Amino acid sequence: MAGPDVAWYVATAAVLFGIGALGVLIRRNTLVVLLSLELMLNAGNLALIALSRHWHNGAGQIFALAVMAVAASEVCVGLGLVVALNRRNLSLDVDTLSELKG
Amino acid sequence: MTAGSWLCLLAPLGGTILILLCGTRIPRVAAAWIAATSVFVAFGGAIWAFLGVRSTTGHVGELTTAWTWLQSGNFHAGLQLLVDPLSTVMMLIVSGVGGLIVLYSIGYMDGDDEERRYFAYIAFFVFSMLLLVEGGNLLMLLAGWGLVGLSSYLLIGFWHDRPSAVRAAKKAFVMNAFGDATMALAFFILIAHTSSLSFATDFNVHLSSTATNLIALGLLGGAAAKSAQIPLQTWLPDAMEGPTPVSALIHAATMVTAGVYLIARTHPIFEQARTVELIAAGTGALTLLVAGLVALVQTDIKRVIAYSTMSQIGYMFLGAGVGAYSAGMFHLVTHAFFKALLFMTAGLAIHALAGEQDIRKMRGLGRVMPFTKWCFLAGALALVGVPPFSGFFSKDSIVASAAALGTWYGWIFWVCGIAGALLTGLYTFRLWFLVFGAGSAAGKAGDARPGTGSPTAIPGGEPSPFVREHYHRHGRFEGPLTMLVPVGVLAVLATVGGWLQWAPKWHPFTNWLAPAAQTLAAAEPTSTQEYYTSAATVIAGLAGIGLAWAIYSERKLAIPAAPFWRRLLEHKFYFDELYDALFYRPGVSIANGLRREFEEPVVLQTSADIGEVTMETGSLVRRIQTGLLRTYVLFLAGGAAAVVLAFLIAK
Amino acid sequence: MSGVVVASAGNALVWVVWVVAAFSCVGSAVAVISFSNPFFSALALIGNLGSLAVMYLLLSAEFVAAAQVLVYAGAVVVMFLFVIAYVGPRRETPWSGGPSWQTFGAVLAAGALLVEIVVAVGMQASGSLKHDGHVGATFGTPSWIGRVFLVDHLLAFEITSVVLLIAAVGGVILGSHTKRATV
Numbered sequence: 001m002a003g004p005d006v007a008w009y010v011a012t013a014a015v016l017f018g019i020g021a022l023g024v025l026i027r028r029n030t031l032v033v034l035l036s037l038e039l040m041l042n043a044g045n046l047a048l049i050a051l052s053r054h055w056h057n058g059a060g061q062i063f064a065l066a067v068m069a070v071a072a073s074e075v076c077v078g079l080g081l082v083v084a085l086n087r088r089n090l091s092l093d094v095d096t097l098s099e100l101k102g
Numbered sequence: 103m104t105a106g107s108w109l110c111l112l113a114p115l116g117g118t119i120l121i122l123l124c125g126t127r128i129p130r131v132a133a134a135w136i137a138a139t140s141v142f143v144a145f146g147g148a149i150w151a152f153l154g155v156r157s158t159t160g161h162v163g164e165l166t167t168a169w170t171w172l173q174s175g176n177f178h179a180g181l182q183l184l185v186d187p188l189s190t191v192m193m194l195i196v197s198g199v200g201g202l203i204v205l206y207s208i209g210y211m212d213g214d215d216e217e218r219r220y221f222a223y224i225a226f227f228v229f230s231m232l233l234l235v236e237g238g239n240l241l242m243l244l245a246g247w248g249l250v251g252l253s254s255y256l257l258i259g260f261w262h263d264r265p266s267a268v269r270a271a272k273k274a275f276v277m278n279a280f281g282d283a284t285m286a287l288a289f290f291i292l293i294a295h296t297s298s299l300s301f302a303t304d305f306n307v308h309l310s311s312t313a314t315n316l317i318a319l320g321l322l323g324g325a326a327a328k329s330a331q332i333p334l335q336t337w338l339p340d341a342m343e344g345p346t347p348v349s350a351l352i353h354a355a356t357m358v359t360a361g362v363y364l365i366a367r368t369h370p371i372f373e374q375a376r377t378v379e380l381i382a383a384g385t386g387a388l389t390l391l392v393a394g395l396v397a398l399v400q401t402d403i404k405r406v407i408a409y410s411t412m413s414q415i416g417y418m419f420l421g422a423g424v425g426a427y428s429a430g431m432f433h434l435v436t437h438a439f440f441k442a443l444l445f446m447t448a449g450l451a452i453h454a455l456a457g458e459q460d461i462r463k464m465r466g467l468g469r470v471m472p473f474t475k476w477c478f479l480a481g482a483l484a485l486v487g488v489p490p491f492s493g494f495f496s497k498d499s500i501v502a503s504a505a506a507l508g509t510w511y512g513w514i515f516w517v518c519g520i521a522g523a524l525l526t527g528l529y530t531f532r533l534w535f536l537v538f539g540a541g542s543a544a545g546k547a548g549d550a551r552p553g554t555g556s557p558t559a560i561p562g563g564e565p566s567p568f569v570r571e572h573y574h575r576h577g578r579f580e581g582p583l584t585m586l587v588p589v590g591v592l593a594v595l596a597t598v599g600g601w602l603q604w605a606p607k608w609h610p611f612t613n614w615l616a617p618a619a620q621t622l623a624a625a626e627p628t629s630t631q632e633y634y635t636s637a638a639t640v641i642a643g644l645a646g647i648g649l650a651w652a653i654y655s656e657r658k659l660a661i662p663a664a665p666f667w668r669r670l671l672e673h674k675f676y677f678d679e680l681y682d683a684l685f686y687r688p689g690v691s692i693a694n695g696l697r698r699e700f701e702e703p704v705v706l707q708t709s710a711d712i713g714e715v716t717m718e719t720g721s722l723v724r725r726i727q728t729g730l731l732r733t734y735v736l737f738l739a740g741g742a743a744a745v746v747l748a749f750l751i752a753k
Numbered sequence: 754m755s756g757v758v759v760a761s762a763g764n765a766l767v768w769v770v771w772v773v774a775a776f777s778c779v780g781s782a783v784a785v786i787s788f789s790n791p792f793f794s795a796l797a798l799i800g801n802l803g804s805l806a807v808m809y810l811l812l813s814a815e816f817v818a819a820a821q822v823l824v825y826a827g828a829v830v831v832m833f834l835f836v837i838a839y840v841g842p843r844r845e846t847p848w849s850g851g852p853s854w855q856t857f858g859a860v861l862a863a864g865a866l867l868v869e870i871v872v873a874v875g876m877q878a879s880g881s882l883k884h885d886g887h888v889g890a891t892f893g894t895p896s897w898i899g900r901v902f903l904v905d906h907l908l909a910f911e912i913t914s915v916v917l918l919i920a921a922v923g924g925v926i927l928g929s930h931t932k933r934a935t936v
Binding site for chain 3: 008010012014015018020021023025026027032035036046056058062066068071073074075076077080084
């Protein structure tokens, strides 16, 4: 394969995943949390595509497409939640949405 | 004949189950008639069984097994019924007299809200008693024994909103339980030695004298508890809290005689432990005197009859104890007739006076209730043993067999028997003269406590003010027909029932029982002994009647003051107080002490502590739940990191 | 890891493209989580998605790259932008709020995940990642993807479509006005 070995791509995916995880953990705005989740999903996609290329197995790309579809669905539902929250004039701060507190 | 015995046993059980299943769907009186019919059907079965036994040669009887009930190693116990002369006698009495009493209760309990429960219990009692007498091995006998104790408890406490009734029921049950325990211990010893509870094995085995004595003592304990003999007699007077038909059936005719039946049935064991058997006779003799004395001061009509029952069972124990089993059983039969009659006529009086039981208030009842008066008189004469009434034939045989022993204790028993006859005449006719009598008694405080008698003079036989006020008739007769017919039947039986046997000359009853319970030769009285004993008892009885007439009817004699004796008798020889101090108070204080020292600090505190610890742990763990999404995601990420780490390490 | 071998000008071009794409990918990711205005975060995500698409192209996954741009950048991010605009301006500082241990724990967890993945990949790289497969010309083309998707992985295809349907229904319900009062 021309260019970097597959290991570089997977390393990039790992870094992307870590950044996404950090974003989920430290941001308080629901929308930004959802965006960070997208980052993590994309990182997974990148790893899949890279390894699919490396082992010449089409299943990786298929899996990546499926992940894309599921990510889209999840975003749809998540944003629906945000819209519902907003309609009830509730805050979008995840720290405030803590009624299930023990 | 075995079909008859099964029918006899199961008909009352079927009656109970039917009443229970129908519940409130049937009218109360329908439940009553179901019970009565089932007991009469049982009587039919008993007759069938009786005829069957009679037609076999030697009248030996038959053992019928339904299935094996218990099996453990070498020990088998089956659901067995024994149909032999002894059990058929008991079956006839239980179902016959029982049927009459259940018929009587239809009238007596009419109008009670819980009538159905009463009849279910009564039918169940008849079933239990029949199980007891028909039991083909000791285990079935014990089963019936326990069930009659239960039925007695249920029926004594039938009016459960009366605290006194509930207390009386508990007292009866606890004392019976003591007897059950001693019987169970006796059975354990038997099983340990013979691995069997069947009659054939146990009655033919010869164990060491210690074992035999212990077994016999255990059996005697059970018999004494069930039959209310000293020292386990205190429950019987209190058991009068139950309805009068219950007193008639359970505490006069059938259950309390179960002890006598037990001795007759297990007589081979008792004969091997002759000392214990004689202790039984001594118990009987002592009880008949004590009960007779206490009956002299009772003011409740039912309690007089209850003490009389205790006394008469003392006679039966005396007879069975010395070895004259058929004499004891014959007295059981006649006693069933006249004692049930006495209770039922008392019930007629109580019913007519709307529940009043104090004889001091019933003065002059004879004028307004003649039928009751004459029936009561028949029963009273039978009880005292005046010929030709039934009691004469049975009681005298017993006392004569005591004389036949010839030993020093035999003569003591004989004297007790004669003295008992005097006392019987005295207390019975005290009752009759006070309630039904027509003597010229002036209305001074007779045997009532000073100051409580009516100050105005009442001419002889006139109804007292209480009676005038409270007496009410049911229509044309003195009571409903369902009450009067059984009373009449029993009055006839009490009069002629004794003609079944006159010991010196003609004894079909003894012959009938011989295959099952042969009278011991030592206790077989000669004709001479019979004759002079009869004469002595009749004279003593008539003397008692005469004394009663003089004191209570004509007021020619005054009752001696003797305050010590009066107090002793009124407190029933202080048995209740003694048991209270010996058993109840220590038991209660131990229970309270345990509660204070152990249960509250240790048990309850431990469970409370466990609860508190759990809650504290919970509130510690609770702090993880911040409610923040970010925290939970952090836990997710941390967990994922840990899992991956674990995989890496594993690699 | 094998060393950087530059064999030809073509190889060098690929390397250059990869470096640009990778760095913009990581940079835009950092931007996504750093901006206090969510609108700018969403815009940064577009950049991220674009650089990912470039990397897919480098990996002979043409169809997936196209789908990425069309679906992700075209639909998902547009949805995001729409909702962000709808809910209005919210500003928030990224590192604020929460229990004190939260932030520290977050960095630790993310760092741990990163390290672990790198280690895992490194271990693999010393092993089987040496083998370099030659792929055919049809690898990654739409026709090839279509055949594999619909023949070898039909179940995944159907399930994915069901998931999408459920999500669509859910979204509609969540967004609709509540007709009845909740007790």
